[in-house]
Amino acid sequence: MKPRPIRRAVTALCVAFSLSACGMGGMWMNGDPSVGRTLVPPRDTWQKAGNDGATRNADWLGCGGAANGGYHVSTPEGSSAAAIQQAMGRTFDDLQRCMLGQGYRYTGSCEGDIRSRYPACQSPGTKKPGGQ
Structure with a gap:
């Protein structure tokens, strides 16, 4: 067949x-x-001498972070991907500045082109790539 x-x-x-x-x-x-x-979560990349996780969480929330350790961005419905990305960047930068202002030290990574420009990575107390 x-x-x-x-x-x-x-x-x-x-x-x-x-x-x-x-x-x-x-x-x-x-x-x-x-x-x-x-x-x-971004909240867990911050340390402050004498602080515990509960205090850090309260400070994170006070800076505008979310309860799950992340953060939320509100944009108008129908926003372009670029507009949403910009809003996310601004919000994350604002959170970093707030945490730095409260005396926290950033312990996350500063490696890479984008991360090296974080406000937290510009802070004198943050360890830079290569141990600088």
């Missing part, structure tokens, strides 16, 4: 689709990128 042309076409299409990464999971084809990394 000869295979039908439609059956061959469907089989060929299925084989081609299964061998390509397009549509089969995108960036997840190589696994979850956060696996093996410890994700720390």
Whole structure:
């Protein structure tokens, strides 16, 4: 019995689709990128001598941070991705300035082009890449 042309076409299409990464999971084809990394909320990258976690959390909330250790940004509905990104950057910079103003020291990473420009990374008490 000869295979039908439609059956061959469907089989060929299925084989081609299964061998390509397009549509089969995108960036997840190589696994979850956060696996093996410890994700720390921004609140937990601040230290102050004599302070405990509860005090730091209260100070974080007082600076406008969220209860989960992150932060929220409000933008008008329909805002562009660029406008949302700018609002997030401003909010995060404001949180950093507030925490620095309360005497906290930033313990997060300052490596990379973006992070090196954080207000916290410009602070004299912050360890810079290369131990500076």
